Amino acid sequence: MPDLSHGDDAAAVNSLRSAVMRLSRRLKHQRVDESLSPTEMSVLGTLARCGSATPGELARKEHVQPPSMTRIVALLEAKGLVRLDPHPEDRRQKVVTQTERAEAMLEQSRRKRNAWLAGLAADLDEDEWERLRAAAPVLEKLAHL
Amino acid sequence: MPDLSHGDDAAAVNSLRSAVMRLSRRLKHQRVDESLSPTEMSVLGTLARCGSATPGELARKEHVQPPSMTRIVALLEAKGLVRLDPHPEDRRQKVVTQTERAEAMLEQSRRKRNAWLAGLAADLDEDEWERLRAAAPVLEKLAHL
């Protein structure tokens, strides 16, 4: 249980908010792959982990409103990275599944990401990396809390 | 020096990217103060730390293009949170300083943020908070690297 009277928590929240906003701005432009927005990348990543999901589930995971996810899924489908099938039990829903092409592109983007990583490596020491690794799951938790 | 051959780094980068994008979307909506965008808040925070700065400096710190900062500063000025003075040595530049009103509003928003924090406190244990505190400065570094 965090000590709320401790000023450091408030300061950390401040600092996190600033850093997250600035970082997200950078990430928007520093795309590992042109032609694919960060949210689209994120959706592909989610699909890679979960296998397949309905648009609604994806919207909840990405913290985006359903209409936005409809649009994103449509774009991904147009790029051949995703397939839409009817839901087996509920004909209102659809099932979004990534194609083999998406796997190939994820692999390719993983390579590019490693290059970017190498660039960062020069500026962060091992202790800093360790902190990032440790915090990553907490940030994920925070993101969909 | 990070071990790039170690797959965990790539995974962590993936995870960080996703989490940062989702978090930034949440932060956009979960404003501690209506009527003030996250970037505007961030600028006020920077000014609180640095005293005062030129629009150009602010743009570099926030990783925003100069025209965007012009707009942001203009909005802050319209809300009476910031004052623009001529630069003492270079008449091309201006000096942005926060007003007493900004300090009051920062204090008020600090209170609201603590309430939000209290909400989160229930869902994070002390170890997780510790990781966030530890990672915050690294994220800041990353943000303006």
Added chain:
DNA sequence: CATGTTCTTTAGCTTAACTCATTACTCTCG
């Protein structure tokens, strides 16, 4: 001085989200 460079600003555009409303389907309860 003249030319080029830097800082801010203006104007117009793009993107990626949002809200509201609609359609299609499912579920529940009388």
Added chain:
DNA sequence: CGAGAGTAATGAGTTAAGCTAAAGAACATG
């Protein structure tokens, strides 16, 4: 069984927050 309530995806229009290109003013340097 059928009517009304609820939920899923989507269509249309809007908004927000950044961007680029270009202009104007002030500085710096040959």
